[in-house]
């Protein structure tokens with residue numbers, strides 16, 4: 001996919017700030033020429049490596065449930081950091097959605113989980129491990145309630161096995177990253193369990209953990225309880241996702257799991 005490389009900061013009107021994360025602030029912008037709206041992700045100046053990494057990885061990926069990168073540039077006249085021009089998701093992140101609307105119905109959660117699983121399966125098929133799946137990094141494209149888009153590939157890596165080094169947020173971190181020096185692409189499956197739990201319960205399974213070490217111990221012991229409001233089949237899937245890596249359900253088997261199949265059956 002060809003990226004636009006000759007865009008510059010002054011080619012856009014900044015409409016508003018959408019949100020910010022650890023490495024970047026994201027704005028809604030309009031391209032003065034085409035009048036199309038985009039999201040402009042401005043990565044902090046000291047995060048050049050993360051920026052380059054995300055641009056390289058996103059430019060390799062093309063999937064309906066992965067955010068589309070249209071172009072990138074270093075502004076010639078402003079010192080605000082480097083910019084990515086991304087497809088705009090007008091309904092914000094799943095984190096924002098959950099905060100304003102509370103937990104989801106099982107049918108709606110299943111639709112999102114199916115799309116997330118399909119997208120991660122695609123990333124893995126392209127040799128990419130995402131490494132930072134969480135509610136904040138899953139966007140809702142529009143009102144149709146379909147079409148989640150995974151964003152934020154700053155921590156992602158072009159490698160499926162023998163991975164070392166950092167991974168994202170504590171409460172989404174799988175036991176093998178807490179315990180071992182090397183891990184593999186299955187590190188992306190555990191956080192899908194945390195996300196599913198959050199979508200159905202409205203809070204994360206390790207809410208009680210106060211310190212990093214607490215969180216590590218609770219993760220390793222898989223010390224969480226699923227409230228009775230969650231159906232038995234959904235609870236079964238959560239339990240299979242939040243397992244140590246050797247026993248963790250595969251992406252293929254998530255898609256075949258009774259809960260996902262029944263909840264996403266058309267009509």
Ligand SMILES: Nc1ncnc2c1ncn2[C@@H]1O[C@H](COP(=O)(O)OP(=O)(O)O)[C@@H](O)[C@H]1O
Pocket residue numbers: 018019020021022023024025026039041067086087088089090092093136137139151152153154
């Ligand atoms: N394409 C987009 N459309 C709408 N909102 C976005 C878009 N990209 C990012 N955001 C919002 O900005 C936040 C930060 O973006 P993200 O790429 O996750 O940066 P960071 O690396 O700083 O976490 C996201 O959690 C989301 O709320």
Ligand SMILES: [Mg+2]
Pocket residue numbers: 021022136137152
């Ligand atoms: Mg983020």
